[in-house]
Amino acid sequence: MPRPRFTPTAEHRRLVKSMAAMGIPHEQIGRKISIRSPKTLRKYFRDELNQGSTEATYNVAQSLYKMATDGNATAAIFWLKTRGKWKEQPTLDPVMVASPPFVVAIDKGGPEL
Numbered sequence: 394m395p396r397p398r399f400t401p402t403a404e405h406r407r408l409v410k411s412m413a414a415m416g417i418p419h420e421q422i423g424r425k426i427s428i429r430s431p432k433t434l435r436k437y438f439r440d441e442l443n444q445g446s447t448e449a450t451y452n453v454a455q456s457l458y459k460m461a462t463d464g465n466a467t468a469a470i471f472w473l474k475t476r477g478k479w480k481e482q483p484t485l486d487p488v489m490v491a492s493p494p495f496v497v498a499i500d501k502g503g504p505e506l
Contacts, residue, residue, distance in 0.1 A: 399428060401437045409438045413445030 405426050412422045419431040419442070428434050435442060460468035473479040 399433065399437060406438065406441050409434070410441040410445040410448075413442045414449035416446070 408426060409422055412425065419434050422442075423429065423431055423434040426434075428437075457468055457472060461472045462469075
């Protein structure tokens with residue numbers, strides 16, 4: 394006897410999109426909505442799986458951008474290092490190098506043995 398055909402609901406679509414946005418693996422999303430195969434999940438929820446992650450990244454980037462432009466220095470530095478490709482320049486402080494504990498010298502004019 395074949396299994397009944399899966400019929401996605403609006404609630405299923407919302408849940409799949411939300412879980413995909415959080416980075417939950419397809420296998421676990423499928424288990425949550427009682428689908429055994431990740432292939433079946435992708436068949437019925439391709440748009441939700443693709444859009445969930447993209448929308449989550451967009452929302453976080455939008456929030457970070459707002460924080461950076463509102464004066465949050467940490468957010469601004471993070472944004473510029475990751476998106477603006479800024480990097481910290483190494484300081485060129487002179488480093489004191491200690492002399493070796495002893496010096497070996499060869500005396501070329503010494504007595505022959």
